[in-house]
Amino acid sequence: xxxxxxxxFSGRRSAAVVKLPPGQYLTTDFPVLSAGPTPxxxxxxxxxxxxxxxxxxxxxxxxxxxxxxxxxFTVDLHCVTRWSKLGATWEGVSxxxxxxxxxxxxxxxxxxxxxxxxxxxxxxxxxxxKAWIAFRFDGGELALxxxxxxxLLVPHLYLWKSAKWIRRITxxxxxxxxxxxxxxxxxxxxxxxxxxxxxE
Amino acid sequence: xxxxNDYLDGNAAAGELSSIFATDITAAEGQCxxxxxxxxxxxxxxxxxxxxxxxxCAACEHVLLRVVNVRHRIFLDVRxxxxxxxxxxxxxxxxxxxx
Ligand SMILES: [Zn+2]
Numbered sequence: 001x002x003x004x005x006x007x008x009f010s011g012r013r014s015a016a017v018v019k020l021p022p023g024q025y026l027t028t029d030f031p032v033l034s035a036g037p038t039p040x041x042x043x044x045x046x047x048x049x050x051x052x053x054x055x056x057x058x059x060x061x062x063x064x065x066x067x068x069x070x071x072x073f074t075v076d077l078h079c080v081t082r083w084s085k086l087g088a089t090w091e092g093v094s095x096x097x098x099x100x101x102x103x104x105x106x107x108x109x110x111x112x113x114x115x116x117x118x119x120x121x122x123x124x125x126x127x128x129x130k131a132w133i134a135f136r137f138d139g140g141e142l143a144l145x146x147x148x149x150x151x152l153l154v155p156h157l158y159l160w161k162s163a164k165w166i167r168r169i170t171x172x173x174x175x176x177x178x179x180x181x182x183x184x185x186x187x188x189x190x191x192x193x194x195x196x197x198x199x200e
Numbered sequence: 201x202x203x204x205n206d207y208l209d210g211n212a213a214a215g216e217l218s219s220i221f222a223t224d225i226t227a228a229e230g231q232c233x234x235x236x237x238x239x240x241x242x243x244x245x246x247x248x249x250x251x252x253x254x255x256x257c258a259a260c261e262h263v264l265l266r267v268v269n270v271r272h273r274i275f276l277d278v279r280x281x282x283x284x285x286x287x288x289x290x291x292x293x294x295x296x297x298x299x
Contacts, residue, residue: 185251
């Protein structure tokens with residue numbers, strides 16, 4: 001009994017207290033994962049578009065995007081490569097704000113990055129204060145290697161869904177797998193249900 | 201990390217690919233389906249710090265090959281190459297010498 005108590009109060013307290021999704025370990029740094037060259041888009045050329053696959057529904061340049069109401073939020077990140085980073089503070093525009101004037105009956109979102117990265121998710125996972133387009137991290141500008149100038153953040157799903165260097169969101173009626181979803185990674189990717197790969 | 205040096209060369213993918221190909225892929229020549237450049241696979245730009253392994257054309261950065269190694273299955277995508285050619289002359293000599 002004594003041994004159990006003393007073990008619980010010494011050593012790896014943070015690991016003992018913090019609840020992580022299954023199969024994840026805690027990290028305090030912020031590993032960089034990139035499937036390709038880091039795009040460096042000058043802010044003068046940067047655009048964010050929401051379309052329906054044929055026509056543009058909303059479009060912002062950097063100035064108009066930064067003029068939107070933004071929020072500071074603190075979230076936990078879970079990467080499918082098994083690290084979790086807790087309590088990261090970001091600044092960004094909620095997808096609720098970006099989609100507020102979009103009239104659609106689409107069910108899915110297909111996200112394109114600068115470069116060739118894509119990812120897919122149900123549109124409802126972008127709504128109700130669950131997703132942001134972030135442009136500041138930890139009090140500073142969002143570094144290029146972490147997806148700057150702006151990246152998607154959908155912290156309740158594995159981090160590969162949070163597309164870095166976001167460029168376009170296409171709203172569709174039919175789901176289409178993105179870069180990793182098409183090659184073995186789970187279509188939805190809920191870390192708490194450990195949906196890493198196909199069939200999980 | 202700079203945007204210029206976050207990839208390795210094709211040899212870095214050799215280990216991952218050795219479980220798929222019987223022949224050493226790094227010596228093979230592949231043609232990029234995007235720009236048509238034909239290069240030895242060893243020259244490809246390989247990104248390892250990802251949920252899979254991504255090899256890109258050294259000329260245009262188009263994806264040549266992707267490998268994902270999940271629990272009990274390996275996924276391979278080679279749509280980015282119009283062909284991959286293996287020089288078997290060395291192998292044949294080895295076989296003959298051994299027989
Ligand atoms: Zn090419």
